[in-house]
Amino acid sequence: MSKKVLLLATNYGAWAEELQAPWDALNKAGFKVTMATPQGKKPLPFVISVDPDFVDPLQGYKVNPPEVCQRVKEILDGDEWNNPIKIEDAKMEDYDAIVLTGGPGVCLDITNNMKVHALILDALNSDKLIGAICYSVGALAFTRNPDNDFKSVIYGKKSTAHPRAWDFDFELAYDLAGKSADNTGTDVVTPGFLLPIQDVITDAVGPDGQCVHDEKANRENPCVVYDWPFVTALSVESSIAYGEKLVEILNSK
Numbered sequence: 697m698s699k700k701v702l703l704l705a706t707n708y709g710a711w712a713e714e715l716q717a718p719w720d721a722l723n724k725a726g727f728k729v730t731m732a733t734p735q736g737k738k739p740l741p742f743v744i745s746v747d748p749d750f751v752d753p754l755q756g757y758k759v760n761p762p763e764v765c766q767r768v769k770e771i772l773d774g775d776e777w778n779n780p781i782k783i784e785d786a787k788m789e790d791y792d793a794i795v796l797t798g799g800p801g802v803c804l805d806i807t808n809n810m811k812v813h814a815l816i817l818d819a820l821n822s823d824k825l826i827g828a829i830c831y832s833v834g835a836l837a838f839t840r841n842p843d844n845d846f847k848s849v850i851y852g853k854k855s856t857a858h859p860r861a862w863d864f865d866f867e868l869a870y871d872l873a874g875k876s877a878d879n880t881g882t883d884v885v886t887p888g889f890l891l892p893i894q895d896v897i898t899d900a901v902g903p904d905g906q907c908v909h910d911e912k913a914n915r916e917n918p919c920v921v922y923d924w925p926f927v928t929a930l931s932v933e934s935s936i937a938y939g940e941k942l943v944e945i946l947n948s949k
Contacts, residue, residue: 699727699946702791704783704812704832705739708882709801709870712741712768713760713935714829718795719776720767721939727946730791734805736782737879740872741768742799745932754862759932772874783811788818793946798830798931800868803890804882807834817841820849820925825945829929829938830858834891836926837900848900856921856928857897859909864888 701722705715722729733739744750746769748762771777788794794815796806806812816839819826828836833855840846865888872881898907910930913919918937919930927945929938 699792699949700790701727701729701793701795701946702786702788702815703729703731703795703797704806705731705733705777705780705797706799706801706804706806707733707735707737707739707879708804708884709872710739710741710745710797710799711830711932712745712873713764713932714798715739715741716764716768716771717935718797718827718829718939718942721936721943722795725943725947727943730786731777731780732783732786733780734783734809736780736785738777738780738874739797740772740874740879740881743871743873745799746873752862754864769873783809783815786815788815788822788824791824792949793825793827793942794819795827795942796829796832796835798832798935800831800886800889801870801881802830802832803834804884806832807891808838809835813839816849824925825927825942825949826925827927827929827938827942829935830931831889831891831893833857833928834893834896836928837896847902850897850900850905850926851902852904853901853926854906854908854921854923855897855901855926856919856930856934857894857907857909858889858931859911860892860894861911862931863892
């Protein structure tokens with residue numbers, strides 16, 4: 697019987713490949729994937745994340761492959777992401793895994809969303825796979841385990857974290873591709889990313905855990921960590937490897 701996967705995405709700005717790559721990998725593997733967002737609206741990516749000429753100002757190279765940009769535009773023009781359920785309506789008992797996707801918007805409506813925390817805790821308690829990439833790893837840090845003195849669910853675990861050295865330090869506008877009158881995202885402007893995620897994860901895993909923040913990660917050397925029940929991935933360069941690892945682990949169960 698095909699595995700069932702609950703895939704969460706932000707309504708305030710995904711990073712295109714951090715949503716597209718796991719979505720495509722899980723579907724290609726034949727799993728039944730249900731997308732859920734906080735508002736039950738189609739998740740939209742940052743405009744710059746579907747621009748093949750966008751150069752990450754801190755890493756100094758083009759981070760969006762043309763074929764990825766083309767695939768995401770194809771999805772946005774179609775209906776694959778058109779009908780997500782609301783996160784509040786999802787029940788972990790219906791799924792074999794929960795997969796979080798990335799983008800700066802997750803810091804606004806996913807990482808400290810108590811409904812998301814409840815799903816993660818349910819997955820943990822029922823021994824189901826839990827995945828997170830880039831800034832969505834913050835949701836793991838903020839999900840507290842009442843059976844472990846309310847420490848983070850990743851306390852004592854090994855987890856990735858978007859490196860401090862890669863954090864944007866300038867005003868960040870949330871301009872989204874594919875927006876419409878009833879799905880505009882947000883006009884908020886933030887002073888860079890909202891979470892110092894490397895520090896947050898270092899604190900969350902505690903002295904017996906490990907925060908992996910490889911500044912040398914790239915497409916040829918992606919950074920994905922597996923420490924059951926968690927699969928975590930560094931950032932956009934590791935999106936494809938993240939999807940592949942999720943498929944590998946689900947197929948092994």
